[in-house]
Amino acid sequence: MIRADDALEAAWTSIRAGLRRDVGARMFDQWLKPVRLGDYCPESQTLDLLVASDFSANFVSGQFGDRLRLAWRAANAGVREVRVRRAPEAAGPRLLEVVHVEPAADKPAETPTAASNFLPRHGFEDFIVGESNRLACSAARAMAAEATPRFSPLFIHGGTGQGKTHLLHAIARAFSAHSPAAPVLYMSAERFMMEFVSAMRANETMAFKARLRAARLLLIDDIQFIAGKGSTQEEFLHTVNDLIDAGARIVVTADRAPQLLESIDARILSRLAGGLVADIQPAGLDLRLAILEAKRLVAGDPPVPDAVIDFLARSIRSNVRELEGAFNKLVAYGQLTGRSIDLDFAQGMLADAVRASARRITVDEIQKVCAAHYKIDPAEMRSKRRARAVARPRQVAMYLAKKMTPRSLPEIGRIFGGRDHSTVIHAVKTIEALRESNPEIDADIRALLRQLEG
Incomplete structure (x- = not known):
């Protein structure tokens, strides 16, 4: 591996200008402007792109990975593959922080950090509602409303990529819009476990507990990942009990209903099921069409014809995230190469994704x-x-x-x-x-x- 040279820096400057034009100034400034060049491997023609956190790395890779890869290949700079990674100096344990989510405003959003990692595009206004997710969305809006909800916790369950995390971000943003001073805490269950273990090793469990219990809104994603972790589950149970007693709002997501979660303390399941349980079913054809139509309205050129929208909606059935990813891939390739998007092109580009989706009916x-x-x-x-x-x-x-x-x-x-x-x-x-x-x-x-x- 070698450090990126002047030629790669010059190519990156040009690529950045094109990306800012294609994805829009706000999205670019939020996610792509902070990206800097890392090491380059001439043998594999792989370039590392460095960001500040694992969260940013996952988001940039998932949202812009194909676009970045195609842009570098089109630049003829000797780069065939890119890897989005957290910068080495950003590595290492980080203590949990209470999150204050800034309410939506006209000013450009700041670069996300470990303490402000809510996605600007994940609001209720961007969540397309259908029969499969209507209850979950309505419950999420009630949890985010200024009036005290009639239930807590809210437990949302559904398969991967169906919109659970989107709703968590939407709740946080809507809640903070009317209560900007109220501490909001969001993390995955896996992060909860890692932070708790780090706090125990550093003899800082009291500080950890204090930060958690200061939250007025606690959002925990993918609770199934604490299965079998006894001490972590015990701490989570105490946190939930204390927050409920203090009148705080709690939202938890999982990949299945509470009664189907294995190796989770029965007391936790009882607490979580004691509020409102709402599921998100796989999106039906009508909802998939509506999601694609919403994306087409803001995608710009090249235009995506109705035949391609119908093909995508009928072919990518596994989850909403992959459906959106397939659409983004087509548009990104069309924008970077100047090629028009038609049905033959879509079928060729997405053949692997279509086959994978077809295999996932259980x-x-x-x-x-x-x-x-x-x-x-x-x-x-x-x-x-x-x-x-x-x-x-x-x-x-x-x-x-x-x-x-x-x-x-x-x-x-x-x-x-x-x-x-x-x-x-x-x-x-x-x-x-x-x-x-x-x-x-x-x-x-x-x-x-x-x-x-x-």
Whole structure:
């Protein structure tokens, strides 16, 4: 590895000018202006781009990674790959700080630090609402409102990339707009654990506790990451209890409902479930189309035709984050190369993403969708009952699991209550025959396929 030379610095100056024009002055000043050049490896043609924190590194890499990579390749500066990393001098343990989020204003936002890391684009005005996330969004708005909410904690659960973190940032910004002096504390559960361990090693646990308990709004992301961590869970429980007793607001997110979290203290789960539990389901087709339309309105040139929007909405079903990432990739490539965006281009550029999305339909999802369609309890998918009202929906779900997932027959059988693979084979053959002879069954299968694929 060698230090970046004058040629790379000159290329970076030119690239920065183009990025500022493409992404807008405010977004550029917030995230890309602080980026500086690090080491360069001639053998792999990889350049390090340095930022102030891990948070900034993750955001810049996720939001602008493809754009930066394409810009450097277009500059013909000998750079094929870029890595966004925290600058070495920024490394090392950092004590937790209470966060005061500045209310929205016309002045340019400052560069985010460990104590002010709320994303300016993650407000309620940027959160597209559909049936799958309406309850969670309404609850988040109530938690952020000036009036005291009728519930606390708020527990939001849903899969990766569905908007949970977006809502946390939106709550913080809206709350601070009407209560700018009230301390707000946001962190991931993993960061909570790391900060707590660091405080214990430094004999500063009292200071750690004091900072936490000073918060009037506490936001914890991905609580599942403290599973099995006894001392961390104990401290988290005390923090939650003290804050609730003090009238503070608490919002927690996880990838699943409280009752499904494993290796989490039952007292914590009871406390979290004692407020309001709101889920975010995978975005349906209508919501995915609405999200893409909102992004198209602010994307600028080159234009993204309706056919491409429809292709993206129907093809990238895994989560909202990947859907937005696919859109950003197309627009960034078009802007940097001057190429127009059409359906053939989109299909070629996003072939890998489409394949990955198609593979992510799970047997669990199929069971839930089939149970809802046939109006039975999802637990019946794994039960031993053989009544036709239960057995037929179970056979349909097995058929779809074989058709839509890479799971083997024995794996599918185990997920359906420990059944033998021969039971799955029988179910698949039965449904295949019924689709040819029974129009009602065939219509059910088509509707379920549309729902799962849409």
